[in-house]
Amino acid sequence: MVTPKVQVENLRLSYGPKEVIHGISFHIEPNEILGIIGPAQSGKTSLLRCINRTIEFTTNTRQTGTIRVDGEDVSQMRDVYALRRKVGMVAPLPVGLPLSIYDNVAFAPRNAGVRQRAALDEIVERCLRQAALWDEVKDRLDSLGTKLSGGQQQRLTIARALSHSPQILCLDEFSIAIDPVTTMRIEDVLKELKKEMTIILVTNLVQQARRLAARTMFLWNGEIVEIGPTSEVFSDNPKDRRTYDYVNGIFG
Amino acid sequence: MHSQSPPPVTFGETPFTRSKRRREKIAFAVFAGMVACIVIPLFLIVGYLVKEGAPLISWDFLTTNPVGGMRKGGIWSALLGTFWLVGTSLCISAPIGVLAAVYLNEYAKDNWFNRVINLAVVNLAGVPSIVHALFGLGAFVLFAHMGRSIIAASLTLAIMTMPVIIASTKESLAAVPRQFREACWNVGATRWQTIWHIVLPNSISGILTGVILQVSRTAGETAPIMFTGAVFYRKIEEGNFFAYGLADQCMALSMHLFTVTTQVTNAPHALPFAIATVLLGFVLMVNLTAILLRSWLRGRKKW
Numbered sequence: 024m025v026t027p028k029v030q031v032e033n034l035r036l037s038y039g040p041k042e043v044i045h046g047i048s049f050h051i052e053p054n055e056i057l058g059i060i061g062p063a064q065s066g067k068t069s070l071l072r073c074i075n076r077t078i079e080f081t082t083n084t085r086q087t088g089t090i091r092v093d094g095e096d097v098s099q100m101r102d103v104y105a106l107r108r109k110v111g112m113v114a115p116l117p118v119g120l121p122l123s124i125y126d127n128v129a130f131a132p133r134n135a136g137v138r139q140r141a142a143l144d145e146i147v148e149r150c151l152r153q154a155a156l157w158d159e160v161k162d163r164l165d166s167l168g169t170k171l172s173g174g175q176q177q178r179l180t181i182a183r184a185l186s187h188s189p190q191i192l193c194l195d196e197f198s199i200a201i202d203p204v205t206t207m208r209i210e211d212v213l214k215e216l217k218k219e220m221t222i223i224l225v226t227n228l229v230q231q232a233r234r235l236a237a238r239t240m241f242l243w244n245g246e247i248v249e250i251g252p253t254s255e256v257f258s259d260n261p262k263d264r265r266t267y268d269y270v271n272g273i274f275g
Numbered sequence: 276m277h278s279q280s281p282p283p284v285t286f287g288e289t290p291f292t293r294s295k296r297r298r299e300k301i302a303f304a305v306f307a308g309m310v311a312c313i314v315i316p317l318f319l320i321v322g323y324l325v326k327e328g329a330p331l332i333s334w335d336f337l338t339t340n341p342v343g344g345m346r347k348g349g350i351w352s353a354l355l356g357t358f359w360l361v362g363t364s365l366c367i368s369a370p371i372g373v374l375a376a377v378y379l380n381e382y383a384k385d386n387w388f389n390r391v392i393n394l395a396v397v398n399l400a401g402v403p404s405i406v407h408a409l410f411g412l413g414a415f416v417l418f419a420h421m422g423r424s425i426i427a428a429s430l431t432l433a434i435m436t437m438p439v440i441i442a443s444t445k446e447s448l449a450a451v452p453r454q455f456r457e458a459c460w461n462v463g464a465t466r467w468q469t470i471w472h473i474v475l476p477n478s479i480s481g482i483l484t485g486v487i488l489q490v491s492r493t494a495g496e497t498a499p500i501m502f503t504g505a506v507f508y509r510k511i512e513e514g515n516f517f518a519y520g521l522a523d524q525c526m527a528l529s530m531h532l533f534t535v536t537t538q539v540t541n542a543p544h545a546l547p548f549a550i551a552t553v554l555l556g557f558v559l560m561v562n563l564t565a566i567l568l569r570s571w572l573r574g575r576k577k578w
Contacts, residue, residue, distance in 0.1 A: 077460050082385040107463035118458040121477050130472070131462035180458070187462055 026094045028053045028191060028221040029074065034088035036069055036245075038081070043069055044245040046088065051191075056213065056222040058236030058253060060229050060269070066245040067225045068115070071193045074223075075110040076103050092191065108135060111189030111220075115196040117176035119168030120183075124151075124160050127168040127179055131187040146186055153216070154182035155208040173200040181209065185216075192216065193223045198231065210235055229270050233257050241266045324555065328548030336549065340510050341531075345539045350550055352511045355518060356425075356525030357557070360500060361493045363429035363521065364436065369486045371433075372440030379441065380448040381470055400438035407435040408499040416503050426521040428504025435499055436489040443485025447478040480572030487565035491558040497529040505530040507538070528554045 027050035036044040044066040051057045059067050072078040074090055076097055090097045092109065100106050108131065120127050128147045129137075137143060147164070151157040156178040160171070168179055177200040184192060194213075198206040213222060213235060226232050232239050233253055240250040241263075249256060249266045261267050339349035379396075383389040411431025421427040451474050459469040475482075497505075505527045511518035519525050532550045535542050 075461065077457065080457070080460060104463040104465060107461060112461040114454070114457065114461065116454065118454045120455055120458055120473060122472070130459070131464070134462075134464045134468045134472075183458070183462055 025053060027051060027091075028055070028093065029223075030089075030091040030094075031070075031074075032089045032091075034070070034073060034090060035086065036066070036073060036078070037085045039083050042245065044073075047242075047245070047247045048088075049240060049247060049250050051221055051223065053221055054217055054219075055238065056217055056224055056236045058232030058239040059223065059225045059242055060227070060232050060239060061242035061248075062269070064244070065242045067242055068195055070242070071112065071195055071223065071225065074191075074193065075107045075112055076100075077107070077112070079103075104135075108187040109190050111184035111187065111192040113177075113181050113184045113192070113194045113197045115199060117173050117180050117200050119171055119176040119179050121167065121169050123165045124168050124171070124179065125164040128182050128186045131183065135187060150182040150185040151179075153185055153212050154178040155205055155212060156182055174202060174205060177201050178205070178209070189220060191221045191223065193225070195225045196227055198226070198228065206231075229257075241269060243269070321555065324548050324551050328545055328550070328552040331543070331545040331549035332552060337553070339513055341508065345508065345531075345535055346542050346546075350528065350531060350553065351513055352509050352518075353526040353528045353531035353550070354553065354557075355511065355516070356505065356509075357494055357528040357554075359425050359519050359525060360429055360432060360504070360527055361490055363425060364432035364493055365486070365490060367429060368433035368437045368440055368489070372437045373444050373482060373486070375437075376441045376444035376448060377470060377475075380445045381466060381474065396438045396441050400442055402435075403498075404435055404496050405498040407431055408502050410434065411499060412502040422522070423502075423504050423506070423524050424522045425504050425519060425525050428500040428525075431499045431503045432493050432496065435496070436493055439492070440486055440489055443488075444478075444482045447481025447485065448474060450481060451477050480569050483572070484565050484569045487561060487568070490561045494554065494558055494561070495529055497527075497533050500527055500530060507534055528557070 029051040031050065032048050033046045034044055034048070035042060035046045043064075047066075047070075059070070061067055069078065072081075073086060074092070074097070078084055078086065086098075092106065097106055120130060122130065125147055128150050129143045132143060132146050137146070148157060148161075151160065156175060159175060160166075168176065171179060177197065181194075181197060197209070201209070210231070213224070216222065222235075224232060224235055236253045238251060239253045239256040241248040241256065243265065249261055249263045251262065255261060256266055257270055259267070261270075336349040337354060338351050340352050341350060342348035379389065379393060383392075408431060411427060411434065415421045415427040415430050416423055419427075421430075455473050455477075456469050459473055460466075464472075504524055506524045507526075509524060509526050528550060532547055532554065535550060536547045
């Protein structure tokens, strides 16, 4: 049997006295797109932050359970920076770093020790192309990333996440700042990227999960309501009634 | 009774809009008056000082030692002493203060120990300068056997300005949005890489302004240097910028002003005014540098 790319076992997370993830377990196969849907405050972003351990930058959190990436317990990893390069993360709000467009994308490779200009050029072009941004910015790579429009900055964020060649790509509602046409272009890219990497797609657009994900997980109030093949989750009779209600917009 | 319909909504002149405009005018007058309360005394003070002191100020006044029991000559040794005190103390307090602020803002976890440190920094900034002076006397002059010297006085001044530098630097660092840091951490940058490439370049204008503004404060303080290194009178080589050594005692403008007004009898009437004008001019020049630097760096602001 193949080792799961990501394996989460009985993960619990609390911010101060408030527990937000109540012991969830699931796994993600290599080269799979896992869709995660669920309303606000259901723990989606927190879950992603646990996987790449950026949760450590939030004070007063407590986490139990284990998360394994390629069979290796992330909490035991010595080189947390290597873990974060292995897990690409796209945050819901676009963040262009106050650097040039080129430097935005070259930031991670440089920090990881890539110095040759040619290698950096190649990475920058590849990532910007994959993020469907290359054509718009190829003539002004040295202008500021923060001066781009919101949607462009979001694609820049995606390019940056791809720049360190992650094996797992976490997309946290990547499309809220992007127009539908560009979203579709990026979705096509994701289908391509699936061949190279595992993708975790957190989305509020349930139809996006339906289009892309092989399996879909419905997270609600820090618990997994249902996880299964997307066709089943989106069918007329999923295992849990709440899934049907949420997917069809008649929740609560 | 309830069937009476409300008056139609109009957007023209009504009693309500009139009273609104009247209140607006009153508020404006009050705020403008407050500004006048600050600005008018300032101009009166500066104008008075300059008017009384100007006849004495000349290039010679700045570049010759005081003579004749302070009654004649210039203020060279005091002016140079102030330069040395300010420069040395800033060389000590700026690096330590900025690095401490980086640690407190970027690295330190939010626990009781660091909260105590932050509280201590804030409180230290509010300690009267005479208390710092006594600490400097005990710690540097006596305990560390530095004697009364520029280095002891500068260390005392540095201790005094450091909390303020820490506070202003922390504020500048905190003004860099947290999402930039998170974006960097997400791509596997270390804290230091994040600080060096993103946080510091975008907070440097605020940090420098905070540091430079401490120059004027340092230049004006009398109490901390009185016990630790400044003297009533000292003759030094004129025109030599390195006439003082770190272990020497020195004169200082603020102290000189104090002694001339209180200790020297029959000093020319214009002398204290001239000294004050020079001190003010020095502070003004430093602040002007800060403003120019700030506007230049802000022009390069990146978001």
